[in-house]
Each structure stands twice: as structure tokens, then as C-alpha cells.
Amino acid sequence: MGEAPAFFADSFPSGVDLKSKGQETAICVGSKIYVIGGADQESTSVIEVRIFDKSSGEWINPTVVGTKPKLSNGHSAVLLNGDRILVIKVNSKSDDCFWFLEVGTPFIKEQEKTHGNEVVAWSKGVLGNVEKPIVISGPSGVGKGTLISKLMKEFPSMFGFSVSHTTRAPREKEQNGFHYHFSDRSVMERDIKDGKFLEFASVHGNLYGTSVEAVEVVADAGKRCILDIDVQGARSVRASSLDAIFIFISPPSFEELEKRLRARATETEEQIQKRLRNARAELDQGKSSGLFDHILVNDDLESCYENLKNTLGLTEGVKTAHITYPELVDLPVEHLVSKIDQKIFIKCGATEYQKASDNMYVLDLSLLKGGAPGRTRGLNLYVTNPSTDRVNGDNQLS
Ligand SMILES: Nc1nc2c(ncn2[C@@H]2O[C@H](COP(=O)(O)OP(=O)(O)O)[C@@H](O)[C@H]2O)c(=O)[nH]1
Numbered sequence: 001m002g003e004a005p006a007f008f009a010d011s012f013p014s015g016v017d018l019k020s021k022g023q024e025t026a027i028c029v030g031s032k033i034y035v036i037g038g039a040d041q042e043s044t045s046v047i048e049v050r051i052f053d054k055s056s057g058e059w060i061n062p063t064v065v066g067t068k069p070k071l072s073n074g075h076s077a078v079l080l081n082g083d084r085i086l087v088i089k090v091n092s093k094s095d096d097c098f099w100f101l102e103v104g105t106p107f108i109k110e111q112e113k114t115h116g117n118e119v120v121a122w123s124k125g126v127l128g129n130v131e132k133p134i135v136i137s138g139p140s141g142v143g144k145g146t147l148i149s150k151l152m153k154e155f156p157s158m159f160g161f162s163v164s165h166t167t168r169a170p171r172e173k174e175q176n177g178f179h180y181h182f183s184d185r186s187v188m189e190r191d192i193k194d195g196k197f198l199e200f201a202s203v204h205g206n207l208y209g210t211s212v213e214a215v216e217v218v219a220d221a222g223k224r225c226i227l228d229i230d231v232q233g234a235r236s237v238r239a240s241s242l243d244a245i246f247i248f249i250s251p252p253s254f255e256e257l258e259k260r261l262r263a264r265a266t267e268t269e270e271q272i273q274k275r276l277r278n279a280r281a282e283l284d285q286g287k288s289s290g291l292f293d294h295i296l297v298n299d300d301l302e303s304c305y306e307n308l309k310n311t312l313g314l315t316e317g318v319k320t321a322h323i324t325y326p327e328l329v330d331l332p333v334e335h336l337v338s339k340i341d342q343k344i345f346i347k348c349g350a351t352e353y354q355k356a357s358d359n360m361y362v363l364d365l366s367l368l369k370g371g372a373p374g375r376t377r378g379l380n381l382y383v384t385n386p387s388t389d390r391v392n393g394d395n396q397l398s
């Protein structure tokens with residue numbers, strides 16, 4: 001089992017017995033001990049968490065937010081920055097190997113106020129230096145959808161669209177699950193209450209929202225996420241842990257906006273009037289709030305698209321710039337984990353296979369982004385061989 005550096009046998013209070021062979025780990029954070037992996041019910045198929053409060057000598061069952069990782073044959077746990085625990089599952093696929101249990105991040109503090117209970121949150125780690133998600137806002141009819149479609153068509157492996165939920169009716173050519181998840185208001189309201197949404201807003205009389213899952217699906221595919229949301233939604237995302245780039249698309253004139261909206265011919269006259277009324281407010285807020293990193297005027301479509309690509313740093317030749325990672329992290333139950341600065345060194349145990357290869361995984365966390373309620377991105381993983389490669393600090397492995 002991996003080393004749990006924040007925890008020492010002599011500080012282990014009586015009554016806190018761990019299952020052997022990496023099934024359970026314990027990490028001490030302040031006066032609390034987080035026991036990860038154990039469960040009262042032997043039949044559980046996910047990694048559970050319980051907390052031992054050293055000051056009261058009592059067990060706490062926390063509210064657990066986010067998708068729980070499936071149980072594996074073992075795992076290691078390492079405390080990072082005092083507010084999140086990295087959990088490394090043995091012998092797992094690389095997209096299921098690294099998980100973060102947040103215990104004291106700003107998101108946890110906010111959730112604890114809502115729940116009135118101790119909260120922990122799971123966030124899956126995603127390998128790769130995926131760039132920041134892109135939030136695109138602007139009034140109805142300005143050309144957001146047109147610009148996003150062009151981007152997705154030119155760079156299909158690079159971008160993924162966050163499919164929002166909405167209570168509005170589908171337009172003729174819109175497909176459920178592709179353009180939007182068309183939803184009942186009651187279902188959407190319940191899901192919002194259950195914390196399944198990153199943000200939501202009432203726009204033109206309907207409810208729109210970005211589910212946590214919509215963003216996770218894109219991150220899991222190793223793609224950069226694009227969100228087409230209104231200014232209220234952009235403001236909510238700004239306040240969330242999703243570290244995004246915010247772009248506002250503005251029309252060359254209000255008259256041109258009205259012309260485009262009418263020419264699109266997807267709304268009734270009443271709906272057009274409502275959209276135009278809201279457009280004035282959106283334009284005011286978009287341009288003056290300081291919320292947006294970039295404001296692009298969509299006058300000539302091709303010029304605006306070029307500006308968008310420049311803003312996103314897309315030049316010729318970046319289309320296929322993709323790093324590949326090992327599909328499987330072949331980590332045996334016997335392994336050692338240590339942390340030096342922002343790097344986690346994972347030394348495989350003395351199994352026959354490892355004797356032969358003597359390889360070590362290095363997980364670089366220096367570009368870590370995001371976190372609960374979404375994925376934790378920017379993890380870099382590589383394999384090294386300490387006997388042949390020079391690895392900074394490898395002699396500190398225990
Ligand atoms: N806050 C928020 N706004 C959204 C979301 N999805 C779409 N919107 C916004 O809702 C508004 C109306 O979208 P839509 O009904 O597709 O009409 P369109 O903008 O005229 O194409 C637009 O400003 C979208 O950016 C979402 O998930 N959250």
C-alpha cells in the first residue's frame with residue numbers, strides 16, 4: 001500500500017483500525033482524520049469516506065458531493081495544500097487512476113454552509129494540459145452559434161461543446177442531446193436543487209443551465225470545453241472553480257442584430273421582441289461589467305472568426321497538438337508514494353515485473369486547474385527509470 005505521509009502510527013487514536021493492503025488509508029488534516037476506502041457495508045462498490053474527529057473522539061459521516069470513485073484493489077492517499085487529498089488507485093486505467101477528495105477548498109466551505117454538515121467532494125483527475133474552457137456570451141442573434149460551429153468543424157478533436165439543459169421548446173432542426181438537453185422545468189429545478197448544475201439562469205422566460213456532467217464529458221474526452229451561455233451564467237461561472245476564458249460577442253449595430261434575428265426565422269414576433277429587449281441589457285452588461293476578457297464585434301463573419309481564433313491562440317499547425325498518455329497505470333498494491341514540491345513520485349513495489357523494469361511514475365501537479373464540482377485538470381504523467389534517468393529528489397523515496 002502506498003505511504004500516507006501525513007499520518008503516523010503513534011498519532012493513531014484507538015478505535016481507528018484500518019483494513020490492510022491499501023483498502024483503507026487515513027490522512028490527518030488538522031484535528032480530523034479522513035479514512036478513505038472503508039465502508040460499513042462490505043458490499044459497497046465505491047470508495048467511501050468517514051471522518052474521525054480527534055477532539056471529540058467521534059466518527060462523522062460527511063455529506064459526499066460528486067461521483068464517487070469505484071473501488072479498486074487498493075489506493076494511496078496524499079494530502080495536498082492542506083485542503084485536498086490525492087487518491088491514487090492501483091492498477092487502473094489512467095482516466096480512472098487519479099482522484100481528488102476536497103476537504104477544505106472554497107467549494108467545500110460554501111457547500112458546508114448550504115448543507116450545515118461536514119462536506120467532502122470528489123473530483124476526478126484528468127491527464128493532459130487541457131486549456132481553459134471558453135465561455136461565449138452575447139445577445140440572441142449575434143452569431144455565437146455560427147462562430148462556435150465553425151470552430152468545432154475546423155478543430156473537431158480540440159473542442160467539445162457543453163450541451164446545456166433548457167426548458168424552451170426545440171427549434172425545427174435542433175436535436176435533443178446535441179444542441180440542448182430539452183427538459184421539463186420540474187425535473188430541471190429538482191436537479192438544480194440536487195447540485196447537478198454548475199450554473200443556471202432564467203433567459204427570455206425559460207430556464208437554461210450547464211450541468212456539471214456536460215462540462216465533465218468534454219474534459220474526459222481531453223477536449224477544451226466551449227460554453228454558450230448568457231451574461232448571468234457567465235457571471236456564475238466566473239464565481240465558480242471553472243477557470244475559464246470569457247468572450248463577449250457584440251453586433252456591429254442594434255439594427256444589424258434585429259436583421260439577423262429576423263432572417264434566422266426561428267422565433268415568433270413576440271419572442272423576437274423579448275430577445276431584442278433583453279439584448280439591450282445584455283449589451284450594456286457585456287461591454288461594461290469587466291466580466292469579459294475579450295469583446296469581439298461580429299461584423300464580417302470571416303474576420304470575426306479569425307479574431308476568435310487569434311484570441312484563442314489558434315494558429316496553423318496546432319490542430320493535432322495532442323500528448324498521449326499510457327492507457328493503463330500499471331500500479332501494483334505494493335507501491336510507494338512521495339511528494340516533492342508539485343511532483344508525486346510513485347515507485348512500484350518489488351513485484352517480478354517491477355524488478356525487471358524498475359520504472360517509476362511521476363505525476364506533475366504544477367499545472368493543476370479546476371476541481372469540484374467538476375474535474376481536476378492539467379495533470380501531467382510520465383514514466384521514468386531512476387536507475388537510468390536523473391530524477392530530481394529520487395533519493396528521498398522511502
Ligand atoms: N445561463 C445559461 N445561459 C444559456 C445556457 N445555454 C444557452 N444559454 C443562453 O440562452 C440564450 C438563449 O439561447 P437560445 O434559446 O439557444 O437562443 P439564441 O441565443 O437566440 O440562439 C443565449 O444567450 C444563450 O447563450 C446555459 O446553459 N446557461
Ligand SMILES: Nc1ncnc2c1ncn2[C@@H]1O[C@H](COP(=O)(O)OP(=O)(O)O)[C@@H](O)[C@H]1O
Pocket residue numbers: 138139140141142143144145146147260261263264298299300301302304
Ligand atoms: N457576421 C455575420 N453576418 C451576417 N449574418 C450572420 C453573421 N453571423 C451570424 N449570422 C447569421 O445570424 C443569425 C443568428 O446567428 P446565430 O449563430 O444563430 O446567433 P446566436 O447563436 O448568437 O443566437 C444566423 O442566421 C446566422 O447565419
